[in-house]
Amino acid sequence: MKCGMRNGERESPKMNLSVSIGKLTLQNPVMVASGTFGYGAEYARLLDLNQLGAVVVKGIRLSPVRGNPTPRTAEVTSGMLNAIGLQGPGVDGFIEKYWSFLKSLRVPAIINIWGTTVEEYAEVARRFGDLGGVGALELNVSCPNIKEGGAQFGTDPKLLARVVAACRKVTTLPLITKLSPNVTSVVPYALVAEAEGSDALSITNSFPAMAIDIESRRPKLANVTGGLTGPCIKPIAIKLVWDARRAVKIPIIGMGGIQCAADAIEFLLAGANAVAIGTANFYEPQTALAVIAGIQDYLKCHDITDIRELTGAVRLS
Amino acid sequence: MVERTAQIISNERDTDAYFRLVLRAPEIARATQPGQFLHLRIPPLREALLRRPFSIFQANGETVSVLYKTIGKGTDALARMGAGEELSAIGPLGHGFTVPARGGETPLLVAGGYGMAAMYLLAERSPQKGMVFVGGRRRVDILCEAEFRKLGWEVRATTEDGSYGEKGMVTQSLLAELKRDSGKRKLFACGPTAMLKAVAKIADEFKVPAEISMDEHMCCGVGVCLTCVIPVKTASGWEYQRTCTEGPVFDSREVMWEVAR
Structure with a gap:
């Protein structure tokens, strides 16, 4: 930050950090991204989850999922590849093992859901709508690492329309559609999601990518290819947010390589209303809290009293 | 944590x-x-x-x-x-080793290379002294032997090139000991997966319990990223469990070795 700040100067009674995603209000715009924060409880000993904007859990489908063979991740320059394969306990296992903890938090839990058919998406959405206490649903139509489901729905506008519409029909929970970056233009997908009743968009998911061990000549992932995340994708993600912002009115949650407040502010200026911390959770679990504090410092330094003023405030001339 | x-x-x-x-x-x-x-x-x-x-x-x-x-x-x-x-x-x-109880089974520690380090605290805190079987490719791969001896444990070293201790694999000297006497023994092992797999097989043959510490690539270390998983048997088949959370120490009989890499 350009101006010097001392601890304790952050608090300002007039400053508004809260943002809305449909009917859901977040105390601040910083959440943790699906797949990088488990089901919340795992990180509860390392940071105060109640200071976050929201916790977004790892993708859940109807039944348990074993996941892909190992190796499942590989470190690359300024990022990582993963092909976990959405391992998870299924709806019932999730509710049994993790829901009471998430429900006890003062911040909303956003449930990332997926399926292999339109009907399964709708059934999972209905189950979480009926559960009571869920903050919002994030529709994962963009995981690159499973053969059926996920990305196929995020790379065909007609299928995407059916998934969003089917979920919209069965629940009044705010719906967030997590769009795939693996398309020529994100705009038609953003428009379809908005038209079918999505309350917000998450942009972006991981980028299809590959790495090879040159000694063994084998791919570094058992799945051969995986999804690239981390700081190396940030400029591409910012551009996707910028593209979508000019096309739709609904809130956008920007994500892709955020490590610090400056990264998050860039997403807001490009058009995001909120942000999510992903890969950085793995190496610096306190990142989200540092980003919240840094955003407050920035607002104070620039005499901005409402975080919402930053959304799309990039200056083009 | x-x-x-x-x-x-x-x-x-x-x-x-x-x-x-x-x-x-x-x-x-x-x-x-x-x-x-x-x-x-x-x-x-x-x-x-x-x-x-x-x-x-x-x-x-x-x-x-x-x-x-x-x-x-x-x-x-x-x-x-x-x-x-x-x-x-x-x-x-992570979930570590079970410290042996006084008067219980005699602990036999099996270590490959720097796996030896992961077993030091177990030896230090065990009320029951036992034996350490340590193996490496060469003399320089045999680590912290003196520390274990200082605790009063017997150390048997093996090197593949014969430059120190017995020549051969660490599991050969473990086998020799179990053939001599396998009653009331428990194995604890840390080292390369191939060695752990061999130890699990020996434990099976001699019907002695074994706790093995798996060394997997990790990312988050706290159970969220699901990078470090190994196949573990369940009532209905097997599932991937996390080395960072359910492990790194597992009961060797629980590991689905035919699927493990």
Whole structure:
């Protein structure tokens, strides 16, 4: 930050950090991204989850999922590849093992859901709508690492329309559609999601990518290819947010390589209303809290009293 | 489990490519159980973002130490750090070894290379003294033998090239001992997966229990990323479980070895 700040100067009674995603209000715009924060409880000993904007859990489908063979991740320059394969306990296992903890938090839990058919998406959405206490649903139509489901729905506008519409029909929970970056233009997908009743968009998911061990000549992932995340994708993600912002009115949650407040502010200026911390959770679990504090410092330094003023405030001339 | 900035007390070469790192981390030191690990962020690694996991070797009062081998850019960068420098440590992590009970089975420890370090606290805290079988490719791969002897444990070393101890594989000398007497024994092992697999097979043959510590690639270290999974038997088949959370120590009979890499 350009101006010097001392601890304790952050608090300002007039400053508004809260943002809305449909009917859901977040105390601040910083959440943790699906797949990088488990089901919340795992990180509860390392940071105060109640200071976050929201916790977004790892993708859940109807039944348990074993996941892909190992190796499942590989470190690359300024990022990582993963092909976990959405391992998870299924709806019932999730509710049994993790829901009471998430429900006890003062911040909303956003449930990332997926399926292999339109009907399964709708059934999972209905189950979480009926559960009571869920903050919002994030529709994962963009995981690159499973053969059926996920990305196929995020790379065909007609299928995407059916998934969003089917979920919209069965629940009044705010719906967030997590769009795939693996398309020529994100705009038609953003428009379809908005038209079918999505309350917000998450942009972006991981980028299809590959790495090879040159000694063994084998791919570094058992799945051969995986999804690239981390700081190396940030400029591409910012551009996707910028593209979508000019096309739709609904809130956008920007994500892709955020490590610090400056990264998050860039997403807001490009058009995001909120942000999510992903890969950085793995190496610096306190990142989200540092980003919240840094955003407050920035607002104070620039005499901005409402975080919402930053959304799309990039200056083009 | 806590995240703390830990100062390096010392970081010195042990033998060959092996180093001993001692960190000042009182809370971690006090909470450490045998077989647990530390997850370290190595500051000089700017473009390699992920933390690196290391078994805890010793935990004394305010310090914890690890014994590591330089095998890549993470450990190379760590080896260049010196006393007084700081790094971020998360720990102690993972589910460790069951400390033997007084009057229970005699512990037989089986270690390959730096796997030896992961077993030191187990030997130190075991009320029941036992034997250590340690193997390596060459003499320089046999680590911290003196520390185990100081605890009053018998150490049998094996090297593949015969440059130290008996020539051969560590499992051969374990086999010889079990053939002599396999009654009331329990195995504890840490080393390369191939060695662990061989130990599991021996445990099966002699019908002795075995706890094995798996060394897998890790990313988050706290159970969320699902990188470090191994196949573990369940009532209905098998599932992937996390080495960082359900492990690194597993009952060898629970591991689905035919699927494990």
